[in-house]
Amino acid sequence: MTIAVLLKQVPDTTAKIAVSEGRVDQGSVSKWSTSPYDEYALEYALQLKESGAGDLVAITCGPSRSSKMLTDAAAVGVDSMLHVEADTSEMDSKQIQSILAAAIKHCGADVVLCGKQAADTNSGSTGPGVASLIGAACVGMVSEVSMDGDGFSALRGSPSGNERVVVSKPCLFAFDKAATELRRPNVKGIMMAKKKVIEKVSPGDLGVDIGESGIKIHAHDSPPEKPPGQKFEGAESVPTVVAKLREEANVI
Amino acid sequence: MPFEALDFYNVDSLLTDEERMVRDMVRDFVDNEVLPKIEHACRDGVFPDEWRVTLGEMGVLGAPLKGYGCPGLSYTAYGVICRELERGDSGLRSFASVQGSLAMYPIWDFGSEEQKNYYLPKMASGEWIGCFGLTEPDYGSNPGDMITRAEDMGDHYLLNGAKMWITNGSIAKVAVVWAKLDGVIRGFIVEDGDEGFSAPEMKGKHSLKASVTSELVFQDCKIPKDRILPGVKGLRGPFSCLNNARYGISWGAIGAAQACFDSAKEYSLSRIQFDHPIASYQLVQNKLSWMLREITKAQLLAYHLSQKKDAGNWIPEHISLAKMNNVDIALEIARVARDIHGANGILDEYPVMRHMANLESVKTYEGTHDIHNLILGRHITGIQSFTRHLS
Amino acid sequence: MNITIIAETSGNQLHSVTSQLAGAAGSLGGTITLLCPGGVGESEASKISGVSKVVSLKGDCFSSFDSGAWSAAMTPHCEGVVIASSSPTGRELASQIASKLGVPVVQDLTEIGQDLKMTRSIYSGKAIETSTASGSCVITLRQNSFESAGSDGNAELITVDSTSEVSVAVKEAMAKAGERLDVSEADIIISGGRGMGDPANFSHLNEVADVIGAAVGASRAAVDSWDEIPHSMQVGQTGKTVNPSLYIAVGISGAIQHLAGMRSSKYIVAINKDPDAPIFGVADYGIVATWEEALPSLKEELAKL
Numbered sequence: 001m002t003i004a005v006l007l008k009q010v011p012d013t014t015a016k017i018a019v020s021e022g023r024v025d026q027g028s029v030s031k032w033s034t035s036p037y038d039e040y041a042l043e044y045a046l047q048l049k050e051s052g053a054g055d056l057v058a059i060t061c062g063p064s065r066s067s068k069m070l071t072d073a074a075a076v077g078v079d080s081m082l083h084v085e086a087d088t089s090e091m092d093s094k095q096i097q098s099i100l101a102a103a104i105k106h107c108g109a110d111v112v113l114c115g116k117q118a119a120d121t122n123s124g125s126t127g128p129g130v131a132s133l134i135g136a137a138c139v140g141m142v143s144e145v146s147m148d149g150d151g152f153s154a155l156r157g158s159p160s161g162n163e164r165v166v167v168s169k170p171c172l173f174a175f176d177k178a179a180t181e182l183r184r185p186n187v188k189g190i191m192m193a194k195k196k197v198i199e200k201v202s203p204g205d206l207g208v209d210i211g212e213s214g215i216k217i218h219a220h221d222s223p224p225e226k227p228p229g230q231k232f233e234g235a236e237s238v239p240t241v242v243a244k245l246r247e248e249a250n251v252i
Numbered sequence: 253m254p255f256e257a258l259d260f261y262n263v264d265s266l267l268t269d270e271e272r273m274v275r276d277m278v279r280d281f282v283d284n285e286v287l288p289k290i291e292h293a294c295r296d297g298v299f300p301d302e303w304r305v306t307l308g309e310m311g312v313l314g315a316p317l318k319g320y321g322c323p324g325l326s327y328t329a330y331g332v333i334c335r336e337l338e339r340g341d342s343g344l345r346s347f348a349s350v351q352g353s354l355a356m357y358p359i360w361d362f363g364s365e366e367q368k369n370y371y372l373p374k375m376a377s378g379e380w381i382g383c384f385g386l387t388e389p390d391y392g393s394n395p396g397d398m399i400t401r402a403e404d405m406g407d408h409y410l411l412n413g414a415k416m417w418i419t420n421g422s423i424a425k426v427a428v429v430w431a432k433l434d435g436v437i438r439g440f441i442v443e444d445g446d447e448g449f450s451a452p453e454m455k456g457k458h459s460l461k462a463s464v465t466s467e468l469v470f471q472d473c474k475i476p477k478d479r480i481l482p483g484v485k486g487l488r489g490p491f492s493c494l495n496n497a498r499y500g501i502s503w504g505a506i507g508a509a510q511a512c513f514d515s516a517k518e519y520s521l522s523r524i525q526f527d528h529p530i531a532s533y534q535l536v537q538n539k540l541s542w543m544l545r546e547i548t549k550a551q552l553l554a555y556h557l558s559q560k561k562d563a564g565n566w567i568p569e570h571i572s573l574a575k576m577n578n579v580d581i582a583l584e585i586a587r588v589a590r591d592i593h594g595a596n597g598i599l600d601e602y603p604v605m606r607h608m609a610n611l612e613s614v615k616t617y618e619g620t621h622d623i624h625n626l627i628l629g630r631h632i633t634g635i636q637s638f639t640r641h642l643s
Numbered sequence: 644m645n646i647t648i649i650a651e652t653s654g655n656q657l658h659s660v661t662s663q664l665a666g667a668a669g670s671l672g673g674t675i676t677l678l679c680p681g682g683v684g685e686s687e688a689s690k691i692s693g694v695s696k697v698v699s700l701k702g703d704c705f706s707s708f709d710s711g712a713w714s715a716a717m718t719p720h721c722e723g724v725v726i727a728s729s730s731p732t733g734r735e736l737a738s739q740i741a742s743k744l745g746v747p748v749v750q751d752l753t754e755i756g757q758d759l760k761m762t763r764s765i766y767s768g769k770a771i772e773t774s775t776a777s778g779s780c781v782i783t784l785r786q787n788s789f790e791s792a793g794s795d796g797n798a799e800l801i802t803v804d805s806t807s808e809v810s811v812a813v814k815e816a817m818a819k820a821g822e823r824l825d826v827s828e829a830d831i832i833i834s835g836g837r838g839m840g841d842p843a844n845f846s847h848l849n850e851v852a853d854v855i856g857a858a859v860g861a862s863r864a865a866v867d868s869w870d871e872i873p874h875s876m877q878v879g880q881t882g883k884t885v886n887p888s889l890y891i892a893v894g895i896s897g898a899i900q901h902l903a904g905m906r907s908s909k910y911i912v913a914i915n916k917d918p919d920a921p922i923f924g925v926a927d928y929g930i931v932a933t934w935e936e937a938l939p940s941l942k943e944e945l946a947k948l
Contacts, residue, residue, distance in 0.1 A: 017769035024770050030256070068269070075273055092747035093738065116731070121765055123750040124731075125738040128710055132742035137810035138710050140735045153814070157731070158708065159653060164815040171810070174735075177828070184280055187311035187323045190273045214747040214780060218773045223764065231918075231929040235936035241912060241928045242944040249910045249927065250753075250787055251889040252831070252855060252948060291881065522906070523899055524924075601863075601880040601900050 001054030001169070004109035005045040006100060006130070007073060009066040010035045010120040022219040026089070034069050037115025041175040043182050044145050045113045046077050053147050055079045057107045061099050063087055067198055074193035075185035081198040082107055084206065090217060093125040095210040100126065101133035102206040111152070112172040116140060127174030136170035143178040255283065255339070258510050260544055263551045271329045274312070278336035281306055286340035291600045293462040297455070299347060299423065300462075307348060308378020314356040316496075321373030322360070327561035331503035331554060339507035342610035343463030349504070350419045351375065353496035355382025358428050358439055361492065362483030367441065371426060383451075385415035385429035385442075385468045386490045392417075393623050394638070396487055400431040400470065402440060402480075409433070409480065411440065411448070411473040417617070421451040421466025428481075429468065430490050439481035439489050448473030459613040461606075495568050498618050499561060502574035503554045505582035505614060506547065508607045512582075512589035513543045515602050519593050530592070539588050546581040553577060569631040576624035583611040644673035645723030649740070650680065650688055651733055657684025660728045660784075662691055665792035667755055667784055668726055669693040678717055681705030682802070689800045692793035702805035708732055709811040714739035716805035721781075724759065729783035741781035748781040749774065753788045768909065823849070826878055829858030831889045834878055834905070836862040838894020838915065839934060842871035847938045848893060854945045860885070862895045879904035891941075893934050897922030914938075 011017060012031040017024055034042070042058070049056040058073040060066045061084040070081040084103050088096055104112055112131070117124035131138035141157035151168035157176055185193075203210055227248075232241060245252050257264075257279075267275065285306060293300050307313055314322045315330035325333075330352070338345035356375050359367055374380040391398050400413025411431055421427070427442040427449075442449055451466045481489070517540060520531035530536050557574045560566040586608035590597040597604050615621050623638075630636045646668045651658040661677075661684070668675050669692070676696045679685045685699040698720050704712045710732070718740050725740055727733040729751040741748035754762035758775060761782065765772045826832050835848050845859065852859045860883075861876040878885055880900035890908035895901060897913070897920055905911070906925050913926035916933045923929040930937055 011766065013767065017766045019770055024766065068272075071269055072273060072276075093741065093749075094745065094747045097742060117734075119767065122763075122767060123748075124734040125741070125748045125750055128735045128738035129742040129748070131711065132714065132739045136711075138735065138739065139811055140710065141731050158816075159730075160816070161819040162817045163707075163813050164817070166812050166814055167810055184310065185273065185277050186309060187274065187277075187315075187325065190270055190277070191324075193273070194270055212777075214777050215749060215774050216777060218760070218775065220765070221771045221773070223768060223771055226927060229923065229926050229929060231923055231926075231931065233931050235930070235932040235940050237930055237932075238937055238940040239944050241930055242941070242948075244928060245889065245910065245912070246787060246948065249889070250785070251910050252945065518903065519899075522902060596899065599900075 001111065002107055002109040003045050003048055003054050003056045003111045003113070004104050004107055005038070005042050005056065005058050005073070005078070006112065006114035006126065007038045007042065007058055007060045007069055008035045008115070008118045008120075009033070009060065009062055009069045010118055013119055019220050019222045024220045032065060032068070034072065035115050035118045035120070037117060037119075037175050037177065039182050040178040040180070041113040041115050041173070042073060042076070042078075043180055044173070044175065044178070046183070048111070048145065048147065049077065049079070051147055053111065057082060057109060059100065059103045059107065060084070061086055061088055061096060061103065070198050071193050072185070074196045075189040076183050077189065081196065083198050083200045084203060085200055086203055090213060091210065092213040092215040093123065093129055095213060097126060097129040097133055098210060099203045099206065099208050100130050102203070102208045104130065104134055106201075106206055110136075110170040112136060113145070114172070114174055116174040116176050124174075127172055131172040134170060134172075136172045137167040138172050138174070139165055139167060140174040141176045142173045143176050145173050255511070255514055257339070258513050258544065258547055259551065260548045261552065263555050266555060267328065267332065268326075271326065271332055274325065274329045275332045275336060277310055278312065278333050279339075281310060282336055282340035286344060290341050290462060290606070294600070294606060297457075297461050299343065299464050303344060303347070304378045304381065308376070311376070313348060313378055314352040314360070314372070314376050317352070317356060317360045317372070320360065320368050321376045322356070323376065327499065328555075328558040330500060331558045334500040334504035335507040337507065338504035339511045341462055341606070342504065342508060342614050343460045345500070345504040345507070346419050346460060346463050349497045349500045350384055351382050353500055354384030354493045355424075355426060355428050357496055358481060358484075358489060358493050359441070362439060362481040362489060364478070364482050366478065367481070371441070375426065380425040381420050381423050382426040382428065383418050383420040383424035383466070383468075384493065385418055385427055387415060387417050389414060389416045393620060395430070395490065396437075398430065398432060398437070400429070402431040402433040402438065402475070404433065408477060409440065409475040411442070411470040411475055413470050415468040417454075418451070418466045418468050420464055421468055422453040423464050424451070427451070427468060429470070436485050437487055437489065438485060440475055441479040441481070442470075442473065442475060446473055446475065459609040491568070494618055495571050498571045498575040499557065501614060501618055502557060502571065502578045505578040505611065506550050506554060508611055509543070509547050509550065509582040509585045512586045512604050512607050513540070513547060515604055516540065516543070516589035516592040519596070519602070523594070536592060539592055543585045543588065546585060550578045550581055569628055572619065572624040572627040575619065576621055579611060579615050580621060583608065583615055586611055644671065646671060646673045646675045647721045647723060647725045648675060648677045648694070649717065649725065649727035649733065649736055650677055650684060651728040651730060652680065652683040655683055657687045658728070659791070660730070660786045661688065662791040662794070663786065663789040664726050664728060664784055665691045665693055667789040669792055671724070671755065671759065673723065676720070676722065677798070678720055680713055680717065685800060689798040690794050690796050691798070692796040694796050694798040697798045697800045699800060699802045700805045701802060702807065704805060704807040704809050707811070707813040709809050710735040710739045711811070712807040712809045714743055716807040718743040720803070724779065725781040727781070727783045729785050733783050737781045737783045744779070744781070746779045746781060747776065748783070749776070750783045751785050752782055753785050823852065824856070824858040826858045826860040826876060826885050827883045830887050831855055831857035832860050832878070832885055832887045832908075833857050833891040833893065834860035834862065834895060835865055835893050836895030837864040837868055838896070839865065840894075842869035844934070845872065847934065851938060851942045851945065854942055857891075862898070862901045864898070892922050892926070893938070895922055896920045897925065
């Protein structure tokens with residue numbers, strides 16, 4: 001059995017995001033990291049591998065800088081790495097998913113782990129869409145997964161609490177934040193990673209014709225400046241503030 | 253605010269992938285396990301044992317040494333490790349410097365095959381802590397006149413004397429001690445529990461509080477014959493160790509300086525006086541820009557030295573210059589950063605005063621600032637000025 | 644233009660966001676069909692203004708959530724632009740339906756303009772993206788970003804028996820744990836300072852926190868003054884650095900060390916009786932009042948949501 005973990009390199013969540021000529025200026029990003037939810041997927045993928053579920057391949061689709069992230073994954077124990085080199089920034093969900101689905105098939109993986117959404121696009125489309133394309137059972141909002149007989153047992157979030165679900169392969173788990181500690185590499189792992197070769201392919205090499213994007217991005221803009229702080233007198237203003245939190249700020 | 257390592261000239265882009273990964277690993281350790289605990293460790297005057305365990309697990313102890321379970325990294329990687337650790341605390345970096353450069357290195361370079369196989373794997377894994385005994389109560393900058401003596405008793409050596417200012421002394425399993433045997437300086441491996449050996453901790457430090465500093469006392473201390481380091485005689489032994497440790501310090505000091513700069517920058521941007529952030533005032537900007545200038549120079553110095561070290565075309569004077577300069581500017585940056593923080597700068601809510609106090613020790617140990625000046629003076633003129641006896 | 648809405652359900656009821664989806668759909672113009680998975684809320688759905696047809700999908704496959712099975716049963720009934728809620732389940736369904744229809748999906752829109760010009764926030768709100776679709780697409784909408792439709796509709800109700808292969812089996816459902824979140828994990832934080840007067844008064848913060856699923860934090864002054872308030876709750880320079888969507892500071896004056904730990908929060912509410920407290924300098928919404936007066940009202944208002 002082969003396990004695949006889908007990783008995406010994104011600006012570190014602490015990095016400043018600047019907009020230039022209608023697009024987020026990727027050149028000004030000070031630090032690139034693995035998308036945080038993907039890191040939980042990676043951790044559980046490593047745990048599955050260690051419990052004997054199979055070999056682990058890390059897959060990414062992105063520009064050449066993304067390779068670093070795959071080497072980092074190799075340092076914590078990923079067996080092999082596949083980098084589909086492509087600029088995804090103007091692609092629609094369908095194009096990205098078709099590339100990743102082909103990559104998963106290329107690796108022969110029947111269990112796929114990924115983050116529930118990437119920290120750049122904040123969409124959450126990739127996991128479920130890929131599951132549909134490869135005909136895998138899809139479990140979202142996952143915070144734990146383990147082998148369970150021939151299948152897998154996962155903990156997923158729901159509006160009313162957590163649910164323990166079981167699925168058999170082929171299956172895909174889209175990870176939410178999990179309670180587990182993320183592992184740190186060690187020097188031995190880093191030395192090993194140096195020796196592992198990243199397989200680099202283009203979408204065409206995988207036999208994918210992504211066609212035209214069905215979504216045209218008009219512009220990226222900086223968010224509007226927050227209005228200056230508002231101050232209210234007395235506890236009788238609480239309902240007003242709560243209403244503003246809901247309507248202006250949209251945070252509750 | 254997350255830490256942003258000041259790297260104005262993007263010197264870290266010159267690191268190899270491997271060195272960058274080691275940097276990220278150690279930086280993550282410092283962020284998540286050191287910084288949340290460092291102030292308590294200082295207040296309690298302890299070196300948290302879990303740091304020893306994690307350093308061993310990460311596999312960074314004795315970084316540039318190859319074989320015998322050692323990491324086999326580049327000297328550049330060793331420098332980066334020191335820098336990241338010292339961004340946390342100089343005491344933590346001191347632990348790693350002493351373990352790797354002062355205790356493991358002499359065994360690796362001057363030890364017998366049996367000694368290397370016996371000690372190095374356990375020291376690389378952090379299971380055994382090492383320390384280094386050279387300085388004595390009355391002989392600091394002048395180690396050649398040390399008093400500690402070893403006597404050949406036929407089937408064993410007998411050690412008498414005392415060492416002082418020994419990092420890791422009381423927690424060490426292994427002490428590499430330099431003593432005179434028939435008037436010649438030799439290295440001996442002393443183990444915790446050896447008869448006649450004790451290592452009382454020195455208390456009351458205002459600096460390196462999260463690091464253990466001890467005396468080593470030898471009173472008719474019996475050492476088996478196979479514990480002498482066969483490979484070196486004279487001051488060359490301890491000085492080779494010090495070269496490596498000083499090299500690490502030249503990188504480490506940058507970490508402390510980066511931490512102080514980062515804190516001063518953040519503080520000055522958020523501290524409002526006279527209706528504006530103090531960062532908007534010219535006097536503060538002047539201080540910050542001076543820090544940036546000095547840190548950038550120090551980074552270039554350290555990086556170029558690391559390339560020489562890895563290529564093997566260095567001389568000890570190169571290291572003296574870097575150690576002296578980088579610690580000197582780091583200390584001054586810490587002082588200025590403390591100044592920018594105003595009264596808040598004396599609180600342990602901010603790292604600046606801790607770094608400042610630590611760097612006072614760093615400026616003195618491993619060759620004082622002035623001794624390094626004299627080393628360079630001798631190099632330039634060919635005239636040694638350590639003693640009045642011109643020769 | 645045809646529009647298909649995927650109803651959002653909450654237990655055995657229609658979730659209120661469904662009406663907002665219909666409101667947004669109405670602004671686009673066109674014939675609106677609403678799909679009710681499992682038949683949940685079908686009669687309420689048929690009363691939503693502007694909806695022409697409600698398709699009530701009945702079948703065993705809807706007994707627990709399985710986006711693969713649900714989307715397989717729903718996709719044949721999706722026509723034109725498909726709209727769902729951007730809740731976790733809504734996004735999952737939308738993405739699977741889009742994939743089955745062979746069209747792109749755009750998630751979590753906060754605005755829809757002329758010619759389906761879509762606005763969404765990216766990079767966790769650090770940038771805004773506007774885009775249009777060249778053909779059909781599936782979109783999900785953020786809750787509370789769109790006006791609800793009225794409830795004077797009278798849609799045709801069609802019941803369809805669906806079968807679909809279920810591949811996610813729920814073995815055990817666990818109620819939400821009563822344990823409170825850690826401040827570093829929470830999306831909403833309510834913190835108390837020395838202005839709370841007594842550590843026992845943090846129970847009032849806990850009550851508010853329980854209503855909105857928030858974590859409870861504290862300033863260093865509170866942690867240092869009272870042993871009952873552990874260091875793990877401390878937000879600030881030597882405590883935790885947090886950046887939740889909403890940070891409510893109660894009885895916290897706003898020392899620079901505290902601000903260092905929370906000023907990057909998306910929205911900050913300050914409740915303090917001192918109108919000159921520095922915390923008001925960083926607050927988006929400041930309330931000059933004692934906590935004794937403000938907290939009961941806050942709890943009541945939040946509970947209404």
